[in-house]
Amino acid sequence: MPKNKGKGGKNRKRGKNEADDEKRELVFKEDGQEYAQVLRMLGNGRCETMCIDGVKRLGHIRGKMHKKVWIASGDIVLVGLRDYQDDKADVILKYMPDEARLLKAYGELPESTRLNEGIAGGLDEEDDGPGDDYIEFEDDDIDKL
Numbered sequence: 001m002p003k004n005k006g007k008g009g010k011n012r013k014r015g016k017n018e019a020d021d022e023k024r025e026l027v028f029k030e031d032g033q034e035y036a037q038v039l040r041m042l043g044n045g046r047c048e049t050m051c052i053d054g055v056k057r058l059g060h061i062r063g064k065m066h067k068k069v070w071i072a073s074g075d076i077v078l079v080g081l082r083d084y085q086d087d088k089a090d091v092i093l094k095y096m097p098d099e100a101r102l103l104k105a106y107g108e109l110p111e112s113t114r115l116n117e118g119i120a121g122g123l124d125e126e127d128d129g130p131g132d133d134y135i136e137f138e139d140d141d142i143d144k145l
Helices: 010-021 097-105 139-144
Strands: 033-043 046-051 056-061 076-081 088-094
Touching: 033 056, 033 088, 046 076, 046 088, 056 076, 076 097
Parallel strands: 056 088
Antiparallel strands: 033 046, 033 076, 046 056, 076 088
C-alpha cells in the first residue's frame, strides 16, 4: 500500500486563501501602468479589458495570480503596458470592490466608470418604460380557462 507523502488532500489546498481578508494598502498606478475594466474573460489566462485611456487591450493574467485570484467581467484591474505591443497588457493586480470605490472617490477612475456591474458598458437595465414583465388578467379571462 502506498505511503501518503503529502500534507493533506484537495480540501486543504482549497482552504489556504483565508488570510486575504485583512485590509491591504491601496496601490496606485505608476508610469507604464494603467487602470482597466474587464469586459469579458477569454480563457487560457486572458481577458479583454477596456483601459481608462480608451484603448481596448488583450490582458494576460500573470502566473502569480492565475488560479489564485478570480477575475470576472466588470472587475477593475491594474495592467502593465507593453512598450512593444500596444494592443496587449499584463494584469498585475485586481482591485476589490471597496478599493475600486476608493479609486473612484480619489479621482483616479473617471466618473463614467460603472462599478459593481456584470459587464462594463453592457446592457442597461434602466428602461422604466412598459415592459413584458407584468401581464394583467381580467376576471373573465380566468373563467375561460
